[in-house]
Amino acid sequence: MSQITKEEIRQPENLVYKKTELLTDNPLSYCPGCGHGTAHRVVMEVIDEMGIQEQTIGIAPVGCSVLAYEFMNVDMQQAAHGRAPALATAVKRLMPEKFVFTYQGDGDLAAIGTAETIHACNRGENIVIIFINNGIYGMTGGQMAPTTLPGMKSSTSPYGRDVALMGNPLKITELIAQLPGTLYVTRQAVHTPAAVRRAKRAVRKAFENQKLNKGLSFVEIVSNCNSGWKMTPNQSNEWMVENMFPFYPLGDIKVND
Amino acid sequence: MAKIKGDIVIDIEKCKGCSVCIPACPQDVIALSANVNSKGYHFAETVNDACTGCANCAIVCPDAVITVYRKKVE
Numbered sequence: 001m002s003q004i005t006k007e008e009i010r011q012p013e014n015l016v017y018k019k020t021e022l023l024t025d026n027p028l029s030y031c032p033g034c035g036h037g038t039a040h041r042v043v044m045e046v047i048d049e050m051g052i053q054e055q056t057i058g059i060a061p062v063g064c065s066v067l068a069y070e071f072m073n074v075d076m077q078q079a080a081h082g083r084a085p086a087l088a089t090a091v092k093r094l095m096p097e098k099f100v101f102t103y104q105g106d107g108d109l110a111a112i113g114t115a116e117t118i119h120a121c122n123r124g125e126n127i128v129i130i131f132i133n134n135g136i137y138g139m140t141g142g143q144m145a146p147t148t149l150p151g152m153k154s155s156t157s158p159y160g161r162d163v164a165l166m167g168n169p170l171k172i173t174e175l176i177a178q179l180p181g182t183l184y185v186t187r188q189a190v191h192t193p194a195a196v197r198r199a200k201r202a203v204r205k206a207f208e209n210q211k212l213n214k215g216l217s218f219v220e221i222v223s224n225c226n227s228g229w230k231m232t233p234n235q236s237n238e239w240m241v242e243n244m245f246p247f248y249p250l251g252d253i254k255v256n257d
Numbered sequence: 258m259a260k261i262k263g264d265i266v267i268d269i270e271k272c273k274g275c276s277v278c279i280p281a282c283p284q285d286v287i288a289l290s291a292n293v294n295s296k297g298y299h300f301a302e303t304v305n306d307a308c309t310g311c312a313n314c315a316i317v318c319p320d321a322v323i324t325v326y327r328k329k330v331e
Contacts, residue, residue: 004262008328009310010326011328014310015325015326016263016312017312017315017323019321028320032319033276037320038318196317
């Protein structure tokens with residue numbers, strides 16, 4: 001076999017994968033290894049592949065991903081804390097031909113925004129909700145969130161979450177799957193190549209549902225917060241598999257057609 | 258027999274050295290460099306020529322710094 005040089009491989013016709021144009025060139029503000037970056041890319045790749053960049057309006061939350069509009073090269077709005085589903089409702093009702101999605105963390109969607117989330121889901125607004133669940137308030141310094149696991153350490157539960165004192169974790173995805181307004185509810189992850197591919201299929205299905213005016217799709221992405229959990233990125237991914245997934249099992253929770 | 262050869266290009270200035278790509282690579286092509294970029298991160302680099310262009314590393318990279326090429330060699 002003749003030797004082939006790297007320059008011969010690195011030709012445009014041999015290109016297999018490159019960063020989508022729908023992510024801007026701004027370096028992501030997330031910690032090294034954070035699943036937010038992968039989740040951003042998954043959403044933007046789906047919008048790129050569907051060719052709906054011009055028609056898409058995203059709603060950024062408050063939290064680590066508050067600056068999502070710096071990285072996502074689509075029209076964006078930024079909502080008050082937890083109010084992204086309410087803002088998305090308004091945007092979608094005023095411009096029903098647009099594709100509207102919210103991108104929210106657990107401190108945003110499952111804590112201060114619980115009411116907006118539940119009511120938007122119950123009304124069955126024709127939007128996509130992307131929910132990043134890392135079980136902690138990452139941006140403010142790793143405080144306990146509603147989604148923090150029992151026994152899990154955070155800066156405000158340094159001996160682990162005591163359920164008797166601090167209450168039970170909130171499985172908001174299972175909760176909203178009960179509501180008649182939701183069409184597609186799923187839980188995914190982005191820690192391995194296979195998981196990223198599955199998550200991308202789920203996000204694609206969610207946007208296809210919106211395209212067909214079918215109703216509300218809710219995609220939870222269980223993610224790591226290695227800074228908040230005080231681990232390296234790969235350790236945090238392993239910890240997530242061992243501890244988060246038994247409590248937050250991956251897979252489709254509700255699929256209506 | 259046709260053989261697949263791949264190669265990756267890493268944007269080392271944007272790489273944060275999180276090393277999520279390292280266990281994702283089935284060929285053990287990637288390792289962290291001893292050098293650092295201008296932000297002070299030990300960036301990822303290729304350490305051998307075993308790459309098959311499967312793109313697993315690029316798919317898990319949170320910062321989307323990896324570009325993947327693949328060529329069939331006769």
